[in-house]
Amino acid sequence: MLRTILLGPPGAGKGTQAKMIIDKYGVPHISTGDIFRENIKNGTELGKKAKEYMDKGELVPDDLVIDLATSRLLEKDCENGFLLDGFPRTVYQAEKLDEFLSAHDSKIDVVLDIAVDKEELITRLTGRRVCKACGASYHVVNVPPKKEGICDRCGAELVQRADDNLETVTNRIDVYEAQTMPLIDYYEKNGNIAHINGAGELSDVFAEIVNAIGE
Numbered sequence: 001m002l003r004t005i006l007l008g009p010p011g012a013g014k015g016t017q018a019k020m021i022i023d024k025y026g027v028p029h030i031s032t033g034d035i036f037r038e039n040i041k042n043g044t045e046l047g048k049k050a051k052e053y054m055d056k057g058e059l060v061p062d063d064l065v066i067d068l069a070t071s072r073l074l075e076k077d078c079e080n081g082f083l084l085d086g087f088p089r090t091v092y093q094a095e096k097l098d099e100f101l102s103a104h105d106s107k108i109d110v111v112l113d114i115a116v117d118k119e120e121l122i123t124r125l126t127g128r129r130v131c132k133a134c135g136a137s138y139h140v141v142n143v144p145p146k147k148e149g150i151c152d153r154c155g156a157e158l159v160q161r162a163d164d165n166l167e168t169v170t171n172r173i174d175v176y177e178a179q180t181m182p183l184i185d186y187y188e189k190n191g192n193i194a195h196i197n198g199a200g201e202l203s204d205v206f207a208e209i210v211n212a213i214g215e
């Protein structure tokens with residue numbers, strides 16, 4: 001059983017580490033950002049609403065996120081745990097998540113707070129490429145795919161995310177500092193947060209995460 005949250009600014013490596021965590025621990029990866037992008041791709045009403053906020057680097061309103069995330073947690077594949085990536089992102093979302101979990105006799109085992117400095121975040125995000133099909137993240141310099149423009153994992157095409165331009169990236173980081181960083185204190189009070197240095201090699205970051213979770 002592993003119930004965990006990946007916390008950290010845009011570009012910290014949440015999605016990258018998530019792929020490694022789910023391979024090792026066999027829990028589902030629940031990324032609210034990925035769910036919104038899937039809805040945008042499919043042209044749903046939710047996608048249309050979310051896109052307005054995401055394109056500006058703002059948070060999607062809490063009421064559009066909370067039901068979405070908690071109903072995903074009720075699916076059968078979450079019975080033995082889950083990895084939340086990008087949710088919760090406001091103190092209100094965290095409170096609602098806690099209410100939901102305690103109503104289901106559940107709780108978060110550990111919150112993984114991945115820290116990386118701002119300059120590095122900007123370099124990472126503006127050079128990021130993501131797989132159209134499986135969502136895996138690459139970087140033109142730091143984490144290049146074996147074959148340019150093609151995903152190592154599934155062979156699909158790599159593209160740039162709509163919100164990875166410099167202006168939107170800068171706003172996303174500001175929004176993170178104002179609205180999501182207070183969650184560090186929130187979980188600090190709960191006593192179940194582990195601080196991970198996200199600045200090293202992928203494997204070093206992953207080793208810190210495994211150390212925090214336990215084998």
Ligand code: AP5
Pocket residue numbers: 008009010011012013014015016017031032033034036053054057058059060061062065085086087088089090093124125127128129137138139140142143172198199200201202205
């Ligand atoms: P979301 O999709 O969650 O994006 P984010 O939080 O901005 O984070 P990213 O996905 O950009 O970064 P990451 O930490 O996953 O980094 P990655 O591993 O890709 O959210 C998008 C939007 O959706 C939000 O702005 C908001 O509008 C909305 N939204 C989502 N959830 C919401 C919620 N709960 N409430 C309200 N709104 C919500 O890595 C980044 C790059 O760095 C890659 O190129 C990668 O290859 C490279 N890299 C990774 N690790 C390393 C390393 N160790 N060394 C060198 N390079 C590295």
Ligand code: MG
Pocket residue numbers: 014015016031033
């Ligand atoms: Mg991500």
